[in-house]
Amino acid sequence: MSSRWGWATWLRAGLACLAATLLVEVVPAADPYEPDDSSATARRFLTSAPAQRHSFDKLRDQDWIYFYACANMPYTVEATTVSSTCDVGFTLFSADGRTTVTPPGEVDSWGRGKNERINLLNLRAGFYYVRFRNAEPQVYGANVTYWLRVYSPTGAGIPIETVDERTIGIRPRGAPSPAAPATSAVLTPGPSIRCPYHGHRIEFPGYELTTSGTAIAVMIDSAHGRDAPERVGQPPGQGQVFPSLDGTALVVRTYQWSGGTSHPMAFTDPVNIVVEFAPPGWLNDQWKDIVTLQNQVSTADKMRIVRDMMDGAGVDFRFITNPQTVRTEHRTVTVLGYRGLTGPSGQATYGAVANPNARSDAVRWALYR
Numbered sequence: 001m002s003s004r005w006g007w008a009t010w011l012r013a014g015l016a017c018l019a020a021t022l023l024v025e026v027v028p029a030a031d032p033y034e035p036d037d038s039s040a041t042a043r044r045f046l047t048s049a050p051a052q053r054h055s056f057d058k059l060r061d062q063d064w065i066y067f068y069a070c071a072n073m074p075y076t077v078e079a080t081t082v083s084s085t086c087d088v089g090f091t092l093f094s095a096d097g098r099t100t101v102t103p104p105g106e107v108d109s110w111g112r113g114k115n116e117r118i119n120l121l122n123l124r125a126g127f128y129y130v131r132f133r134n135a136e137p138q139v140y141g142a143n144v145t146y147w148l149r150v151y152s153p154t155g156a157g158i159p160i161e162t163v164d165e166r167t168i169g170i171r172p173r174g175a176p177s178p179a180a181p182a183t184s185a186v187l188t189p190g191p192s193i194r195c196p197y198h199g200h201r202i203e204f205p206g207y208e209l210t211t212s213g214t215a216i217a218v219m220i221d222s223a224h225g226r227d228a229p230e231r232v233g234q235p236p237g238q239g240q241v242f243p244s245l246d247g248t249a250l251v252v253r254t255y256q257w258s259g260g261t262s263h264p265m266a267f268t269d270p271v272n273i274v275v276e277f278a279p280p281g282w283l284n285d286q287w288k289d290i291v292t293l294q295n296q297v298s299t300a301d302k303m304r305i306v307r308d309m310m311d312g313a314g315v316d317f318r319f320i321t322n323p324q325t326v327r328t329e330h331r332t333v334t335v336l337g338y339r340g341l342t343g344p345s346g347q348a349t350y351g352a353v354a355n356p357n358a359r360s361d362a363v364r365w366a367l368y369r
Contacts, residue, residue, distance in 0.1 A: 030142060031055045033063065039097025039129050042066045047075065051149040056086065056134045057142050063132040066097075067150045069123040070168075070211050074153050077107075077130055078117035082146045087112045087135040090148075092120070095127040108135055119153075152211070169215040169257060170207040182272065183207045185218045187250060197222065199276030199332055200250040200350075202341070206269070216267065217257040223249045223349060240317040242306065242351050243295045248277055249351035254342045264346025270337040277303050277352035278331045290354060293317060298354030301326055303333045307350050311343045319355055 031054050035041050042064035045052070054063045069075055079088045089108030092101040107118045132148060134140065168185050182203035200220060207216075242249050255262035277300070278289055292298050293306070303326050306317040325334045333352045342348045 031057055031063075036064050037062050039064055039066070039093070039131075042097075042129055044068075045130075045148075045150050047151050049149075051080065051147040053081075053145060053147050054132065055142050055146075056137075056140045056144045059140055060137040061134065061140055063148070064129060065132075065148065065150070066127055066129045068127055069120075070125055070209060073123070073211065075120045075123065075150060076117060076153055077120065077148075077150050078115065079132060079146045079148050080115045080117075082113050082115055083144060084113040085139055085141070086144045086146055087114075087139075088116055088132060088146045089135050090116065090130055090132045092118075093129040093131065095129075097129045101128065112136075166221050167217050167219040169210045169212070169217050170204055171210045171213075171215045173206055173208045183209055185220050185252075187220055187222060197248055197250075197276045197279060199274065199330070201274040202252065203272035203274070204269070205272070214256075214258040216265070217255040217262055218267075219253045219255075221251045223251045240293045240306075241315050242308070242317050242349070243291050243293060243353060244289045244351060248275070248289055249349050250275070251347065251349050252342055253347045255346055264344075266343050266346065267341040268339055269341075270339050271341050272334065272336050273305060273338055273341075273350060274332050274334045275305050275350060275352040276332050280331075292354045292356050294356075296354075296356065298356065300328045300354075302354040302356070302358045303352045304355040304358060305333055305335055305350060306353055307348055309343045309345075310347045310349055311345045317349075317351070317353075 033043055033052060033054060034057075036043055043066075045065040045067045047067055047069075055061075056063075067075075077090060077092065079090060082088055087108070087110075089106050091106045093099060094101055101123075107116050110116060130148075130150065132146070134144060166187075168183075170183055170185075182205045184204070185202045187198055187200040200222070202218070202220060204218075254265055254267040256265040290298055290300055290303070304324055305320045307320055308315055308317045320335055320338065322335045322338055325336075326332075327334070
């Protein structure tokens with residue numbers, strides 16, 4: 001080493017580097033969940049997820065999330081590790097993102113640097129929004145921080161609701177009760193569902209809801225007839241293709257669920273299936289879903305449920321032969337006590353189309369001119 005670089009020189013250089021390092025400003029990380037300033041831009045929070053770090057980094061900043069609540073389960077909403085510059089408050093809204101759920105209105109029991117929390121009981125099943133904001137909106141910046149969380153205090157196992165917002169968990173009732181209402185899987189009009197139909201429903205008599213442990217996970221989703229849900233290899237001209245272009249079909253999937261893992265399973269216990277075949281305001285000559293599998297115009301009183309088991313290649317919808325009830329005033333067709341909801345693949349697609357061979361009642365609906 002050259003004599004010009006003795007130990008004293010190296011010491012001075014090291015001290016200078018250390019001083020420069022200490023003078024570098026530590027800039028807090030930006031809020032990674034932005035933009036989330038309204039219900040329209042809210043992000044879903046899974047109730048089994050860890051807390052999220054947020055900041056009010058602009059004037060009048062708001063942070064929105066939404067979560068799915070199972071019926072009659074306890075939930076806790078909290079803001080913790082609140083910075084000394086932050087006085088956080090939050091409000092619970094229903095699925096429309098506008099109607100407050102009371103009690104409590106806005107939760108802001110404490111001041112700067114204090115945690116906020118509320119326990120929620122007896123919520124109805126569905127989606128809920130939470131808005132977080134600073135009670136002092138003129139105070140903002142990357143260092144105005146807090147951690148938010150929504151969770152169920154029961155916390156047993158991995159909740160089935162973390163799989164998908166359209167999934168429920170069911171298990172046989174411990175003590176059979178004829179008076180107990182049937183547990184239902186419903187096409188929920190949540191933030192990720194864009195479909196004109198919300199009347200699709202499957203009822204499971206003798207079952208109750210569960211969110212953890214060993215259970216049967218059930219998911220129903222909407223599907224356009226032209227989508228041929230998850231089916232490939234359809235030879236031209238073979239099979240019956242569902243004719244609707246308006247999302248009247250519903251996809252059903254059933255899984256055996258335990259300890260955070262699942263595998264497809266056939267569901268063979270009796271169920272009740274309700275299919276909505278037209279949306280509100282359907283009595284006009286513009287609606288094109290009152291048709292047969294051959295896409296022929298028909299009448300509402302001939303609507304029947306069709307099924308494609310999805311266990312093979314191609315698309316092939318067949319009429320269910322069980323007795324069915326058409327309720328034109330509710331725009332639904334129903335089959336009771338149906339067995340064989342899903343096959344070995346754990347999935348099936350259902351819809352409603354007109355059966356040209358069905359007996360027509362005296363009442364005719366002039367849907368088309």
